[in-house]
Amino acid sequence: MTEHINPRRDKRSTSSWFMHGALVIGLVSALIAFNNYQTWSSSPPGLDIYNPGANSGICQQVQKLSPRNKQVDQYVREKVDSVEYSREIINKLSGIIRIPSESYDDLGPIGEDDRWNIFFQVEHYIKAKYPTVFQNVKLDHANTHGLILTWEGSISPSEAKPILMLAHQDVVPVLAENVNDWTHPPYDGHYDGEIIWGRGATDDKGYLISIIESLDLLIKSGFKPKRTVILAFGCDEEISGENCGRPISDFLHKQYGDDGIYLIMDEGSTGIQREFEQSFAMVSVAEKGYLDIAINVSSMGGHASNPPDHNVIGILSEIVVAIESNPFPGKVTPKNPMFRFLECGAIHAPDSSFPMAVRRELGMVAQNDSTSQEHLANSLDDMRYYFKTSQSVGKINGGVKINAIPETASTMINLRLAVETSIAEVEAHYEALVGAIAKKHTLAFSGFHLPCSSEEKRKICMIGVDALEPAPVSPVDAEAYRILSGTIKNVLKPLGTDDELIVTPYLMPANTDTKFFWALTKNIYRFTPVNLVENLNRAHTTDEFIRADEFVREPLFFASLILNADDVVG
Structure with missing residues (x-):
């Protein structure tokens, strides 16, 4: 199972974020958070469609499909x-x-x-x-x-x-x-x-x-x-x-x-997991995107007895702090397959096991209420990287001798892109952050699509590596998906004592060869x-x-x- 990594790749680092133990913890955390949340004085629009057993057409299940032969x-x-x-x-x-x-x-x-x-x-x-x-x-x-x-x-x-x-x-x-x-x-x-x-x-x-x-x-x-x-x-x-x-x-x-x-x-x-006291067959219909960003800071070297106020390591440190201090916001949107999974939980899980406040929030998210989209993502904090772009500073290098002012320092950041975003949006975010620091220190700046000058000695250069847009979301109303769902129901069994195994769309946080x-x-x-x-x-x-x-x-x-x-x- 893959993650897209290649010096580049740290595959199971992603999986450690997204394992289902964390999912359970996240949902429990969400329940606690929502129990303390001031709910609406009246039901929001769309709440009724998420009542268990509601004939809303949401997360409809196909019948078991047995081969004719x-x-x-x-x-x-x-x-x-x-x-x-x-x-x-x-x-x-x-x-x-x-x-x-x-x-x-x-x-x-x-x-x-x-x-x-x-x-x-x-x-x-x-x-x-x-x-x-x-x-x-x-x-x-x-x-x-x-x-x-x-x-x-x-x-x-x-x-x-x-x-x-x-x-x-x-x-x-x-x-x-x-x-x-x-x-x-x-x-x-x-x-x-x-x-x-x-x-x-x-x-x-x-x-x-x-x-x-x-x-x-x-x-x-x-x-x-x-x-x-x-x-x-x-x-x-x-x-x-x-x-x-x-x-x-x-x-x-x-x-x-x-x-x-x-x-x-x-x-x-x-695969098959049990959440909200209900068994689900989780079919990933999309994958997050991927991007490695390399940032290189260059300046004049010299003897350490006469250092500048900020050498390249200090400036690079400032860049790293700026990156970590400005994470990408999270939001739950109907485009994300995890929204479909939460809908399936609201419809098919026992009423007592699925938080009513989450069900309320879903009703607003379904109507593209941006406040609710952000609030739900923040409340499901332990699941946050299903709903937002992650960024992790994975490599850093600079300096060769303790008594010499370093001439270059570099870092690499690994990002997994949320399904709603794009490489261009991520690059623009980083160019704004790093460009401001370059201006502050009067350094030349080359963004992702500008050549890094070989003549300029004081500069910051940025390069995107292994860029991959988020995968297209595969349809769940297609004949192929219905056949897959019917096969799952016919062959596989729920965990525990559930009467039915619920097939639900899901999100793959890592990347597979399907990207090709x-x-x-x-x-x-x-x-x-x-x-x-x-x-x-x-x-x-x-x-x-x-x-x-x-x-x-x-x-x-x-x-x-x-x-x-x-x-x-x-």
Whole structure:
């Protein structure tokens, strides 16, 4: 599961902000805050539409969707429910975990840096474990290690757009000094009878095995698709995706063109969770944007015995203080998928578990009341980065000797852009802050779109790196989303004693390889069909794991989705 980082990338730093333990804490904090909030003397406009059970059309749920081909469906279910099958698929996941396919920020080009060669082992492994699949699909390579498996349907892609499922072969490295912190060695793929341990168990080798397993099951059942099914496995999702994710997208775009894909599925930072005493299947329909900003301050050096009032380190410090003192405001708006999630909670959660004051505020937010939008975001403070642009000063450098006045100092700031904002707005905010400081110290100033003068010695230069706009919000009224929702309801079960699993839109705070695929379809959904707990099953940290009883049923979900998507083909 990715975050967009590349020197650049600090993936699970984001996830630490957004784990669902924090979500629970945030909602509890919000309840306390709202209980102390002076409510309206009369109900605000729109409040009634958020009463539990209201027939308002908000967060409407589809019915369970079962494949029409009962024979194939029964075959898949019986296989998945068998003890022998469970043992086989667990062994397959354990085996691929044992291949340490780590991706590093400083990797050189494929074909030149030998560290890429580990991905030949991954390809060999899945070919050896899934001979039936590779006998029935067309295998293409994008930049050597990007794998594209095409199971051609009987109907032309121009008449029935293909379904595309993404996963990635790479994992984040395990630092040598942290190996002893693991309960089981990170690349042993240890199974203790309940849990499969190891780097990649959740992110993302479990997902990869599950989607290829779904094809294996369907092929062996005798199923012949009408709609083409494509699996694509990147090799560098953890370090930006430029070496495999983008080439895969370019390959598929050349094949199918704009809007040529019916549905894209990829890993999600959420799965099935229980909030407000209600079980939700959280489908991420958007991702926050991304931007790294580099700021460099230059001036004249000299001997430390005769320093200026403010040297470059002091000026850079002033810039950092200004940045942290001027955070981006937060607001909850109807454009944000998290607003839809809160609506679903208001409608479907038990009346006693969803704060009435939050429901009141939602009624005003729905009518674009800016005061309520800001107040609700501030009240949900522990969830604030779902509703605002985050900024984190991650690197700073300056000075080479204690008795020498430094000539340069630099910093890098990592930002995750709220869905309502843009790169241009963020750049304008930073140019205003830093430009004022440059003027104060009579330094030349080069903003994001001006060249940094090589002749000027006293200056501040700003550069934007790895810029990515917030992802388009995928539709929740599309046929593809309804099929996905119906499949979720048919295959997956709520947590606890809930009568119904509520499917809700959600927001992905990190970034996946889907960022390269926006032109191929509007229907991009990120969802992992398991209960993700403990910091996304501890992805990117020690003791990454996945529960075996949930993992073995993932292929049933993906096979059912393929069957249901095939059923709507004319």
